[in-house]
Amino acid sequence: MTAVGRPRNRWCCAATTLVVAACAGSSTPAVVLAPVDSAVVDQPAAADRTQVVQREPVLPPQLAMLAGLLPLRTLGADSFRLAHPTYDGRGVLIGILDSGMDPAVPGLQTTTTGQRKILDLRDFSGEGRIALVPVRPNRDGTVDVGGHRLTGFSRVIRLASGPYYGGVFRELLLGAEPAADVNGNGRITDEFPVIVAKASDGWIAMTDTDSDGSLDDERPVHDYGVAPESFTYRSHPDSPGPVTIAVNFSEEDGRPVLDFVVDNSSHGTHVAGIAAGHNMFGVEGFDGVAPGAQLLGLKISNNARGGISVTGSMLRAMNYAADYANRRALPLILNLSFGVGNEIEGAASIDSMIDQFALEHPDVLFVISAGNDGPGLSTLGFPGSADFALTVCALFPGVFARPPQPGVPAPDDVLGWWSARGGESAKPDVCGPGVAFSNVPAWRAGEEISGGTSMAAPHVAGAAALLASGIRQNGGRARAIDLKRALMATATPLAGTTTLDEGAGVPNVSAAFRWLRAAHQTGVYAVRAAVDGGNSSSSSAAYRRNGLASPGDTVQHFVVTSVAGQPAARLLLESDAPWLHAPELIEPGGGPVTVRLTYDADAIREPGVYVGTVWARPATDTLAGPSFGLTNTVIVPHTLAQPLRRKGMLTPGAAARHFLAVPEGSGGLTLQLEVPGRTQQATLHLFEPSGQPYRGGSSRVAGGDSMSVTLVVSAEDVIPGVYEAVVVGSPIEPANYELAAQLPAVTVTSIGTGPSATLRNHANRRVSATVSAGLLGTVQTQHVEGEGARPVVVRTAVPRWATKMVVDVALPTDAWNALTDFGVTIFDALGRKLSDGPLDYAFGRQTIELDSAHTAAELEVELFPAFAHTNPPVAWSADLRVAYLVDEPITLELLGEGTAADIGLPPNGTISLQFAPPPADFDVPANHVPFVEVSAATDAAPAAVRRGPVGR
Structure with a gap:
């Protein structure tokens, strides 16, 4: 949602980094078992900045097809199409609610019958909206638009009579490189004037695509729904630019409203290829699940702000798609590879809206990704928790687990460790392959492999399209509930899992089709x-x-x-x-x-x-x-009155769950995971009592050079309740592990003025603790109030000594339930994006590395709400905390004791300590207070740590 992998590489594409080492003849492992953001794409060197950089796929597409890196076999789509060649999705429409769709990629041109693949591209995000004002040509035939002068206006006059409108498209609207560098010249500060007029066949846009200052050599571009036209801005006359742009027009009071439609994430293009790509990369037979289906590209996200949906965009997109399909009498499958975390399952407004939509459109199947916050229970996101959606969890396909070896079958598919699980919701429903090689825009070449439940959902949406296609060609029409029940009733469960992990299991298209042909009666x-x-x-x-x-x-x-x-x-x-x-x-x-x-x-x-x-x-x-x-x-749960130690053995891909009761006032939690040898590997994941991944960084990998790893929950982040620690094994090898969990014997219960601290001994005996304190930086907390869907910008000055910025945002739970996303984006003084960290839950934290260019400067923190309803509430509020951190903590002496002192605490008693103030020359910005850390370590238990502001 903000997608699944946000796209959310944050919540929709967060699963894996894959290196197909076999292509180079290597025998090294082909997968890194850690959630990651999208890979960094090399930028052109300064000397080459006027040239378009031609990027290549991560491996030859022909080889990817032969290796099965778009895993059609998992759901039996390949065998079903082989047995029924015409049941390939033809006659079915798939709507992709996502980041947009690039109409220029080879796999999205035509269907298997030669029909146009993308029937329409619509932007419901407003990200590419261009403000238009009336313009008039000058006497010399030029026209001025936003400070730019264009020649060749006579070409516009020949195509359309006035009135004429002009506006400026700015690269910065699209966020960061490489997507924002629309002409590939190495900058993202370019501006392009645009002229709009009404021709005999509708509104047209003309723009200077080659930056020669003239419209004489430009062609008019219509709304994509009128004519399937697109264009690129280019910096080299012999090469198209890397970013494809389509156009949407609407009217307000007779005046044009212009949107440039761009997939500046690549997420939607990748998803579309999985669901319905045909001859992808120009390779004959390299197809998605339902290559005969046609597509609607429905952009719902502002990708420059982390791929977040915007107010009302989901609702408007799904209603548009339903109306479009109804007017053309086409069966419709909707795919939504977006979502954020539930705070109260069943309470999200968007869940109710999707359920109501399903009841009003019983022939429209809505397929939604489960989310990437697993493997903890109660991590399934909304709107995947909508009752009547078909919610899809992710498998890790065995073909990605290791390089192919002659005569050796690929490892079995396993449940994706990142895939969200149910708990309060009886979800997910089924699983699909969660990693795939698919088409991406030219600027994203080299990142054709993506992973997450975002990739699993379109596999299942494509499977549903195959079923609908077959039923239609046999004179029938399948209801959404029939397609959903067919896929669930005939699915095969995975060994060692529960319904909260996988729902019904892994569907099989042929079995589901037989179920549908048997005319089973199903209720809702x-x-x-x-x-x-x-x-x-x-x-x-x-x-x-x-x-x-x-x-x-x-x-x-x-x-x-x-x-x-x-x-x-x-x-x-x-x-x-x-x-x-x-x-x-x-x-x-x-x-x-x-x-x-x-x-x-x-x-x-x-x-x-x-x-x-x-x-x-x-x-x-x-x-x-x-x-x-x-x-x-x-x-x-286990109680932690005594330290917990548990040993276990994991089969490939298995997860071992350990629940830990953490009482009020615990003051911390320390976990340690150990594997017995360098060749074994296991990952520790920690989840808070609500199910949310631990806010301080939820996973640690044990193996290789780090056979033992530790995860510490500091006092200020502890939430009383039942934590879940999940140990997950490698997808290809078994592993032995030992897990330890312990509460501190002495806790730092508070930090006060001075700074000062209060410590408490939880033991029935006297305990000696080594106490130390350090100045971490400064912090400011403020209550922010907003109106409607308008973003709020908070300006903050960066101190000269700062090397990191930590931004915490907390929303009330009822406000969270009304949203589909909430963007938190950091911009510099020139409007360039430094970081985006959309919230996955009502609380979110992001850390930004600062360099010398940012110090002593002003940054902007933009809070961007996205409400489910098109009419947002009148007001909303959030609590914002901005902390600036030094490179290394500055030691603060314990008054009368020194930098680290042994302090005796009486049985079940408390003690207050006073520390030296921060150095007099330490610059504390206006409205900030010092931010310190106090640690208390004992021989018998892990150190207790609390970080917090120093009261005035």
């Missing part, structure tokens, strides 16, 4: 868990994060409602867990039905996670598969 049901006992969820699943609330907390009610007007049905109930019990049947009809489930408390007492589902199947058609499930999760 909404499921809600009652807030019983320790259940914290009122969404589609029951979720007890801290075990049973009491010995009597053994009853869980669900309310099941038939929502599509189908007749009453008898549904047989069956539990898949021995500790979970249900009645034999229910009969939902005209009103809600309450189902009473019971738990066997004796069977779920030991620490661990217990997941069970009661499946409801039609009594008259048990082969149809489940109509719905009633999913229950009970987590029994």
